[in-house]
Every structure is written in C-alpha cells, then in structure tokens.
Amino acid sequence: MNKFASGFMTICFAVAAVISSSALAQQRPASAGPVDPALMEDLIAANRILAAQGVVDAMGHVSVRHNRDPNRYLLSLARAPELVTEADIMEYDLDSVPVRDPGRRQYSERYIHGEIYKLRPDVIAVVHAHTPSVVPFTVSSVPLRAIAHSGGFLAEGLPNFEIREAGGMTDMLVSNASFGRALAEKLGDKSAILMRGHGFAAVGKSLPFVVGRSIYIGVAAKLQTEAIALGGTVTYLDPEEGRKIEARRDYIRPWELWKRQAMGK
Ligand SMILES: [Zn+2]
Numbered sequence: 001m002n003k004f005a006s007g008f009m010t011i012c013f014a015v016a017a018v019i020s021s022s023a024l025a026q027q028r029p030a031s032a033g034p035v036d037p038a039l040m041e042d043l044i045a046a047n048r049i050l051a052a053q054g055v056v057d058a059m060g061h062v063s064v065r066h067n068r069d070p071n072r073y074l075l076s077l078a079r080a081p082e083l084v085t086e087a088d089i090m091e092y093d094l095d096s097v098p099v100r101d102p103g104r105r106q107y108s109e110r111y112i113h114g115e116i117y118k119l120r121p122d123v124i125a126v127v128h129a130h131t132p133s134v135v136p137f138t139v140s141s142v143p144l145r146a147i148a149h150s151g152g153f154l155a156e157g158l159p160n161f162e163i164r165e166a167g168g169m170t171d172m173l174v175s176n177a178s179f180g181r182a183l184a185e186k187l188g189d190k191s192a193i194l195m196r197g198h199g200f201a202a203v204g205k206s207l208p209f210v211v212g213r214s215i216y217i218g219v220a221a222k223l224q225t226e227a228i229a230l231g232g233t234v235t236y237l238d239p240e241e242g243r244k245i246e247a248r249r250d251y252i253r254p255w256e257l258w259k260r261q262a263m264g265k
Contacts (some may be wrong), residue, residue: 029093031100032069039067039207040086043074046207048262050127051082055214060129060199062214063113064207066091073117073126078105094118095177109173111180112201119184123203125210128174130199133221138194144220146237147227151220152249153191153213155242160194161186161201172198192217211258212251 043064050056058080066072073092076084090106091099096114098106113126137144138160146154163170166182174180174195183201187193191213192202200217204210227234237245 027097028102029072029095029097029099031091032066032072034068035074035089035091036067039064040074040089042207042259043089044084044086045259045263046125046127046211047076047081047084049211049258050129050214051080052262053215053218053258055127055131055211055218056081056129060127061107061109061113062125062127062207062210063092063110064125065117065123070117070121072099073113075107075110075113078107096180108175111177112174112183113180115177115180115184116187116201116203118181120187120189120203122205125204125207127202127210127214128199129202129214131214131218131221133218133225134194134200135197136225137221138196138198138200142228144194144217145224146220146242147223147234148220148237149245150216151223152237152242152245154217154220155237155245156190156239158190158192158194158200159186159188160196162196163198164196208251208255212254215258 043062046062050060050062060081061075062081063073063075066074071094073094074089075092076088077090079088090101090104092110092114093099094114094117096110109128112128116123116126134144143157144154145157146152161183163172163174163179166179174183183193183195187201187203191204192200194200202210202213202217204213
C-alpha cells in the first residue's frame with residue numbers, strides 16, 4: 001500500500017470511529033437529571049426493608065419512577081437489596097436501557113419494571129421478589145386469597161403469569177422486553193401478579209405502598225396456609241370488604257417503623 005492509500009485508510013477508519021461513537025451516544029437515552037434526595041433515601045430504605053422483612057434474599061429488586069420524568073425509573077445495579085447504596089442506583093428509560101454505565105452488572109429481569117411503567121401510568125414503584133411463602137400459591141390450584149385485613153388488596157384475587165404462554169420452555173426469567181410486556185399485560189389493573197414457579201411482582205402509587213403490599217403478600221400466604229392446615233372451612237374476605245379496606249389504606253405508620261428498623265435511625 002502506498003503512502004497516499006495508507007493515509008486515506010487511516011482517515012476512513014477515523015471517520016468511521018467518530019460516526020459509530022456518535023451513533024452510540026444517540027442511542028443512549030438522556031438523563032432526567034438529579035434525583036430528589038428524599039426519594040433516593042426512600043429507595044435505599046425500600047431495598048433494606050424488603051431484605052429485613054424477608055421479602056427478598058440475594059435476589060429480587062425494587063424500583064421507583066424518577067421524580068423529574070415519568071419516562072425514567074431508578075433501580076440498583078445487580079446487587080443483593082440488603083447491600084444497595086446510593087452509588088448503585090442506575091437510571092433507566094422505559095425500554096430498560098440505562099442512561100449511563102451500560103457496562104455495569106444489571107438485573108436481567110429489569111424489564112418487569114420498565115414494561116409495567118409503560119402500561120400503568122398510575123404505578124410509581126414496582127417490586128419483584130421470590131418470597132418462599134408465596135411460591136406454592138403460584139403452582140397450586142388453590143388461589144392466594146385474603147383472610148385478614150392486611151391483605152385487603154388481594155381480596156379480588158391475583159392473576160398468575162405463565163411464562164410458557166409468552167415464551168414456551170425458558171429459564172423462567174423475565175429477561176427481555178417481550179416477556180416483560182406479557183407480564184405487564186397479564187397484571188392488568190391489579191395490585192400484584194403471581195409468577196408461576198417463580199414469585200411475584202407488586203405495584204404501588206409510592207415506595208411505602210409497594211413495599212407494604214410486598215410484605216403483606218407474604219404474610220397473607222402464611223396466614224392462608226395456616227388457616228387451611230387447621231382443616232375446617234375458611235372464610236375469606238369478600239372483594240367488597242377488600243375495596244373498603246383499600247379505600248382507607250396507607251402505610252405511613254408501618255413505613256416509619258420499617259425504615260427505622262432497616263436504616264438504624
Ligand atoms: Zn425473578
């Protein structure tokens with residue numbers, strides 16, 4: 001190759017590199033900007049509370065919509081919730097593409113969050129967990145139902161996501177947008193959805209709501225199992241009772257306690 005050809009090739013490679021790096025920059029979604037410190041504190045607390053209350057172990061995650069842009073959400077990188085700190089929180093668009101640091105380890109099931117936020121404008125926070133007391137109800141013909149006041153949001157029953165309908169034989173993980181979309185569609189307007197052989201996803205209008213629901217799904221599963229084990233007839237909450245309970249529901253008092261217990265302050 002003569003000197004002219006070699007120089008020409010170098011220029012071509014340089015131009016191609018600039019084009020491809022600018023194309024990558026264009027694909028990366030823009031950040032919504034700084035997160036409200038109070039929201040960040042609650043997101044860290046939510047991670048710790050879910051671990052402290054036994055809703056999640058090393059797996060499971062919680063997200064919240066960005067306070068500046070409903071088309072962005074905040075979720076930790078792939079880390080056990082009990083260990084999550086502010087430095088771990090990543091910002092995603094609703095396609096679950098991070099606005100920066102795409103090389104960091106990410107939860108493979110983050111699509112649960114992004115696809116629910118797309119279909120449910122009323123949802124501000126999402127939890128996904130594998131709580132052991134709940135899993136039997138995802139595979140049994142006995143539906144999870146509410147027997148106590150704390151489970152009012154379950155009184156109408158929960159849908160159960162069958163990933164075989166969305167993807168045939170899989171590794172059971174909601175690890176792409178297509179599975180996430182199918183789960184969000186099955187969730188409909190409900191407060192939570194069971195996931196067959198896996199766990200559940202819960203939604204709420206705030207972090208205290210979604211954390212509270214996630215805790216009380218596990219409580220409801222334990223209570224129902226114990227009531228059935230007694231051997232008599234079980235009286236469940238009527239859906240109308242559930243609606244009346246939920247119309248007055250807030251999690252202000254337990255949130256204060258859970259946060260203090262989990263954050264040590
Ligand atoms: Zn999972």
